[in-house]
Amino acid sequence: MKTIVIYNSQTGFTKRYAKWIAEAAGADCVALPEAKKLIVFCVGASPITSDVKKSLACNFNEPKLERADVFYCPGGLNYEKMSAPTKLMMKMFVKMIKAKKDKSAIEVEMAKVMSSSYDIADKKYTEPILGCLLD
Ligand SMILES: Cc1cc2nc3c(=O)[nH]c(=O)nc-3n(C[C@H](O)[C@H](O)[C@H](O)COP(=O)(O)O)c2cc1C
Structure with missing residues (x-):
């Protein structure tokens, strides 16, 4: 695996650590402003x-x-792999859109699509x- 240490340092302390780490890891060391x-x-x-x-x-x-x-x-959305709190949040979000009275065409579509998992x-x-x- 190729490793590169990219650091940002105003007064030099982070730069020193970045160089120590890069040296030990045999990695290149580049300052963020110089990263192409x-x-x-x-x-x-x-x-x-x-x-x-x-x-x-x-x-x-x-x-x-x-x-x-x-x-x-x-x-996409993958409800099977979501953590329980995230799944709950997403389901609440969909419920909220569905409950809206004057839904826009996009919201109607969103509520439909987001009700189940999909992969695009x-x-x-x-x-x-x-x-x-x-x-
Ligand atoms: C809390 C939360 C907020 C999200 N906000 C957005 C969003 O603003 N726009 C969007 O397109 N997708 C949003 N998503 C959907 C994820 O970005 C999407 O499912 C993505 O494919 C997940 O990538 P992953 O499999 O690498 O985690 C959100 C998902 C969660 C859980």
Whole structure:
């Protein structure tokens, strides 16, 4: 397995640890600002590619997000593999949509589709990611 240590350090302490770890592991050591590409892919239950870059604002600071290539890959829902609290939350969410009086067409479809497990993952969604990686 190839290992790379990517670190971010303002005053040098993290850098020192990163170098110690990389040295011991025989890994390359790269400072985050020098890392050439930052590719982020998100997987969701939605079949529609949404503007995930906006949703990522809480995970990355602006300069990092600005230079990141962000991709969305449809996944699915798997109730059989969900933890009990997550399953309960999802079921409540579906129930809430179903109980809504003036449902939009999207909500009607969502409630129907999200009632049971489904898998819409497809290898083809990796193509743009690989294109970016090999660019
Ligand atoms: C609490 C929770 C919130 C979720 N929010 C979203 C969402 O905002 N948009 C979306 O497309 N899917 C959402 N999902 C669905 C998961 O992203 C989806 O099932 C995904 O395929 C799971 O990937 P995994 O098998 O790697 O865990 C949510 C799931 C959970 C449990």
